Amino acid sequence: MRIRIVDAFTDRPFAGNPAGVLLLDAFPEDDRLQKIAMEVNHAETAFAHPLPEGGEADWALRWFTPVAEVAMCGHATLATAHVLHGTGTHEGPVRFATRSGVLVATPGEDGWITLDFPTAPLTRVDVPDGIAEALGAEPLNAFDTGPNVGDLLVELPDEKTVLGLTPDHRALGRHSSRGIIATARAQEAADEYDFVSRCFFPNVGIDEDPVTGSAHTALAPYWSERLGRTELTGLQASPRSGLVRTRLTGDRTLLTGRAVTTIDGELLA
Numbered sequence: 001m002r003i004r005i006v007d008a009f010t011d012r013p014f015a016g017n018p019a020g021v022l023l024l025d026a027f028p029e030d031d032r033l034q035k036i037a038m039e040v041n042h043a044e045t046a047f048a049h050p051l052p053e054g055g056e057a058d059w060a061l062r063w064f065t066p067v068a069e070v071a072m073c074g075h076a077t078l079a080t081a082h083v084l085h086g087t088g089t090h091e092g093p094v095r096f097a098t099r100s101g102v103l104v105a106t107p108g109e110d111g112w113i114t115l116d117f118p119t120a121p122l123t124r125v126d127v128p129d130g131i132a133e134a135l136g137a138e139p140l141n142a143f144d145t146g147p148n149v150g151d152l153l154v155e156l157p158d159e160k161t162v163l164g165l166t167p168d169h170r171a172l173g174r175h176s177s178r179g180i181i182a183t184a185r186a187q188e189a190a191d192e193y194d195f196v197s198r199c200f201f202p203n204v205g206i207d208e209d210p211v212t213g214s215a216h217t218a219l220a221p222y223w224s225e226r227l228g229r230t231e232l233t234g235l236q237a238s239p240r241s242g243l244v245r246t247r248l249t250g251d252r253t254l255l256t257g258r259a260v261t262t263i264d265g266e267l268l269a
Helices: 030-040 074-086 131-135 159-163 216-227
Strands: 002-008 017-023 044-050 059-064 094-098 101-107 113-118 123-125 141-144 151-155 179-185 195-201 206-209 231-236 242-249 252-257 259-266
Touching: 002 030, 002 074, 017 030, 017 074, 030 044, 030 059, 044 074, 059 074, 074 094, 074 101, 074 113, 074 252, 074 259, 131 151, 131 179, 151 216, 159 179, 159 195, 179 216, 195 216, 216 231, 216 242, 216 252
Parallel strands: 017 044, 059 094, 151 179, 195 231
Antiparallel strands: 002 017, 002 259, 044 059, 094 101, 101 113, 113 252, 123 141, 141 151, 179 195, 195 206, 231 242, 242 252
16 A cells, blocks of 8 residues: 655645645545554545546545544645646546535646635634633634634734744643644744744644644634735744645635655555
8 A cells, every 4th residue: 555745835845744645446444544644643644535437526535633533634635636646646626525525626837736625714702711821822812713623713912922832732622622723923024924823733633733724724814804815825833834825715715835745655554
């Protein structure tokens, strides 16, 4: 069984967010998928198989963290599309049937790929008691991101505060179903990006996710409203870091990035 490791939302190896990608003939039992994802031990491993021609989607796609299946994953979708296009397995836009509906990945010039994802509905909520202590910073406000994303989005005072976070991951897990998106407007000197974020997902076995496509379906509408523009670029400022171009189109968010295959091998078990 062939397995690839792909760094997503980056144009260079050992940056962005690594994902395992396996192209299959059909999905095996869930227990086997979970064991493979645990063995890969990256934020997500993507499993895909082709669907019959003439349907609403071309490939079925599922994503697993080392401990759980998730409803939506941007970087592993980008990684899967990168493998399909790079190997000539699929040409042009690819439609994925997922737990979050049909998601489309469209290749562009110079290796860029654009994902068409549902925009996360944002609902303002009270800043939860204890979140400041868990994060190590006092949020300005907080928003629920809906069932597909399942995070609590909190805005912090500035970019420096986001970059300096050293959260208590166990304590963060009490405040949302998946985790916390911490964000702030980019510092004035920034010219490559408009906002920054970091994402902490202890409830699905990921203390800090390197670059989170799904989180940008919430970050894009949040910052588009505040900055008055529908096209923005976000920097996810994890130790690996990565840039995500976003474009808000009503109830859909377009996420654009690049990817690099770093490992191509065989799963023997």
